[in-house]
Amino acid sequence: MNLTSTLGALLAGLGLFFIGVRGLSANLVPLAGRRARAAFAAAMRGPVSIAFSGMAAGLLTQSSIAVSWIVLGFVRAGVLAEGPAFMAPTWSNVGAALLPLLVAVNTDLAAEFVIGMVGFAIYFRLDRTDRLRHGLEAALGAAMLLFGMHIVAGLVGQLRETMTQDHLLLLAQHAPWLLALIGAGLALATQSSSVAAALSVAMVSAGLLAVPGALPMIAGANIASVLTNLARLRVEGIPGRIVFTLQAVQKLAGSLLLAAAVAAVALMPGEFTAGRWFGMAGGAQIAVLFMLAQLAGGLVTAGVSRPVAGVVRRLTPADEAGSLSKPEFLLNEALSDPTAALDLAMRELARLAARLPLLLEHVRAEPAPAVPSAKNLRNAGNALSAAITEYLTGLLDHQPHRDALGTALLLQSAAGNAGALHEALAAIAEAAPEATGLPTAGRLIEALHALMSVVADYAQSQGAEDPDFVLDLLGSRDRLMEELRNRLTQTGSATPGMLDALFRMTILFERVLWLAGRLVVEIRQAHRALADG
Amino acid sequence: MPIMIEELADGVTKIVLSGRIDVAGSAEIDMPMSEVGTSRRAVIVDLSGVTFMASLGLRSIVLAGKAVMRSGGALVLFSPQPAVEEVITVSGIDELFPVCRDEASAISALRSSPG
Numbered sequence: 001m002n003l004t005s006t007l008g009a010l011l012a013g014l015g016l017f018f019i020g021v022r023g024l025s026a027n028l029v030p031l032a033g034r035r036a037r038a039a040f041a042a043a044m045r046g047p048v049s050i051a052f053s054g055m056a057a058g059l060l061t062q063s064s065i066a067v068s069w070i071v072l073g074f075v076r077a078g079v080l081a082e083g084p085a086f087m088a089p090t091w092s093n094v095g096a097a098l099l100p101l102l103v104a105v106n107t108d109l110a111a112e113f114v115i116g117m118v119g120f121a122i123y124f125r126l127d128r129t130d131r132l133r134h135g136l137e138a139a140l141g142a143a144m145l146l147f148g149m150h151i152v153a154g155l156v157g158q159l160r161e162t163m164t165q166d167h168l169l170l171l172a173q174h175a176p177w178l179l180a181l182i183g184a185g186l187a188l189a190t191q192s193s194s195v196a197a198a199l200s201v202a203m204v205s206a207g208l209l210a211v212p213g214a215l216p217m218i219a220g221a222n223i224a225s226v227l228t229n230l231a232r233l234r235v236e237g238i239p240g241r242i243v244f245t246l247q248a249v250q251k252l253a254g255s256l257l258l259a260a261a262v263a264a265v266a267l268m269p270g271e272f273t274a275g276r277w278f279g280m281a282g283g284a285q286i287a288v289l290f291m292l293a294q295l296a297g298g299l300v301t302a303g304v305s306r307p308v309a310g311v312v313r314r315l316t317p318a319d320e321a322g323s324l325s326k327p328e329f330l331l332n333e334a335l336s337d338p339t340a341a342l343d344l345a346m347r348e349l350a351r352l353a354a355r356l357p358l359l360l361e362h363v364r365a366e367p368a369p370a371v372p373s374a375k376n377l378r379n380a381g382n383a384l385s386a387a388i389t390e391y392l393t394g395l396l397d398h399q400p401h402r403d404a405l406g407t408a409l410l411l412q413s414a415a416g417n418a419g420a421l422h423e424a425l426a427a428i429a430e431a432a433p434e435a436t437g438l439p440t441a442g443r444l445i446e447a448l449h450a451l452m453s454v455v456a457d458y459a460q461s462q463g464a465e466d467p468d469f470v471l472d473l474l475g476s477r478d479r480l481m482e483e484l485r486n487r488l489t490q491t492g493s494a495t496p497g498m499l500d501a502l503f504r505m506t507i508l509f510e511r512v513l514w515l516a517g518r519l520v521v522e523i524r525q526a527h528r529a530l531a532d533g
Numbered sequence: 534m535p536i537m538i539e540e541l542a543d544g545v546t547k548i549v550l551s552g553r554i555d556v557a558g559s560a561e562i563d564m565p566m567s568e569v570g571t572s573r574r575a576v577i578v579d580l581s582g583v584t585f586m587a588s589l590g591l592r593s594i595v596l597a598g599k600a601v602m603r604s605g606g607a608l609v610l611f612s613p614q615p616a617v618e619e620v621i622t623v624s625g626i627d628e629l630f631p632v633c634r635d636e637a638s639a640i641s642a643l644r645s646s647p648g
Binding site for chain 2: 357364365366368439440443444445446447448449450451453454469472473474475477480484509
């Protein structure tokens with residue numbers, strides 16, 4: 001086998017490994033269904049249970065990002081209080097670090113059996129339910145991951161020979177910075193230090209690298225994770241910033257431990273050769289060291305989590321979007337009483353709908369002062385809409401009676417429409433400045449603002465008022481908008497950019513009216529159902 | 534004052550709006566419009582002197598008209614300038630309250646309305 005075909009096969013092995021990693025994570029996250037999520041939330045009562053829940057979630061999802069989003073979603077929905085729960089994603093990194101350990105164990109035979117069994121199950125259509133399909137695909141992902149590593153390991157002997165001949169391997173072995181950079185690059189490319197560590201383990205197991213060479217690689221991967229966590233701070237509100245800062249602290253502390261190990265190996269190279277460390281093979285040594293780095297980093301972070309959270313809060317400017325996206329009425333304690341929970345969800349929905357006119361405030365002729373930007377309102381609206389949906393999902397988990405179930409589904413749909421309205425109105429606000437020179441654009445905004453005020457008023461009544469008046473106002477404008485567009489194309493003074501912006505506004509206008517009409521109808525139906533209940 | 538209220542024959546109330554119905558203008562018309570809405574059953578609104586109509590002005594008309602309709606009456610708008618007519622049409626207010634060319638046709642529309 002020449003070098004080209006060896007590299008081709010190596011690429012195929014790595015490809016299978018990456019497909020496996022993605023398949024495992026993509027199918028394990030949906031497998032962690034509503035009940036598993038509820039159990040996860042319920043388990044987070046103290047520091048120890050939070051640590052174990054986080055580790056279990058990391059092990060099962062193989063993604064600290066997924067765990068971070070789940071925890072942040074719970075906090076935004078009011079299911080979890082801010083504070084100790086923010087440590088769960090940090091601990092999930094320890095659970096995710098079991099992936100390199102799995103690679104260190106020779107599981108080729110198990111991988112072959114799993115691929116065979118999953119193949120038969122899929123061919124004979126045994127994957128009938130979503131749950132079974134996700135389970136089978138997660139197993140297939142795990143098997144492909146291991147099989148990919150098996151292929152890589154088989155090729156490494158030839159590759160090592162070639163690389164040694166070309167002095168490439170010798171150069172890399174004696175350049176820890178280069179190996180650290182490779183590890184960092186792998187972690188940045190895969191957005192996972194565990195994946196980079198698993199590759200290092202495979203390289204050590206196959207003899208391509210020795211333990212002293214692999215250590216800088218996992219240290220580099222861990223340091224890269226500090227950067228990926230810090231990069232997320234830019235787009236997050238205060239809860240997200242705390243969650244990702246804590247993980248950055250964990251990774252930094254773990255990286256210091258790994259750097260100390262690199263230094264120790266450089267000073268005492270004989271102590272870290274294969275077989276010397278509790279009888280463990282080189283690959284297992286690297287996997288254990290990586291996990292210890294996560295564990296030590298987690299313990300350090302647990303000790304400083306409060307001051308770190310305090311510093312993040314102080315350094316973060318007033319989080320307008322964050323406070324707007326926080327539910328005011330969704331009390332978790334009310335979930336066992338469907339009537340009370342539905343009433344609270346309706347109040348939260350009314351609060352969300354009351355903001356609809358505000359999305360257009362900054363593009364009106366005379367904007368009111370101190371109104372949040374359309375972008376912040378949109379982000380907060382989406383988060384609050386998701387929080388209402390999540391809250392009602394929590395209610396559905398309590399298996400309420402049929403009427404309450406129907407009302408919950410109605411309110412979920414209404415919350416989705418309110419979120420979509422935020423999106424569409426923000427898009428209009430974004431397009432409006434480009435069409436400023438056209439008077440029609442201003443009139444469109446004033447008209448829509450008035451309509452959204454009427455919808456907001458109706459939502460404030462929580463469906464108690466007769467909706468016919470509002471629905472008449474929200475009637476279809478298809479023909480009117482079409483006429484408007486035709487008229488505008490004959491306007492000589494408008495630039496193509498202005499016309500394009502106004503065209504977008506007219507199309508979005510129609511969408512807003514349609515969504516608003518549905519929202520009004522759903523609020524009315526939910527009101528009736530609540531009144532009857 | 535951007536609002537004047539006149540009592541016409543046969544119990545018709547005429548509201549004359551003028552100038553810019555912006556934030557300041559809306560603040561001035563809000564209360565009188567609301568009072569007319571809750572106490573009269575046949576209302577015509579002269580918009581010929583209105584040069585700009587903001588969302589708050591539209592809202593005042595909608596709320597007054599809604600109150601009139603609730604008591605079984607009717608509200609009719611008339612003589613808007615083209616720019617104001619466009620904002621009324623786009624907002625769909627003309628679907629609820631007819632928009633006429635002049636005062637005579639507005640009174641006629643009022644008489645033929647179901648209310």
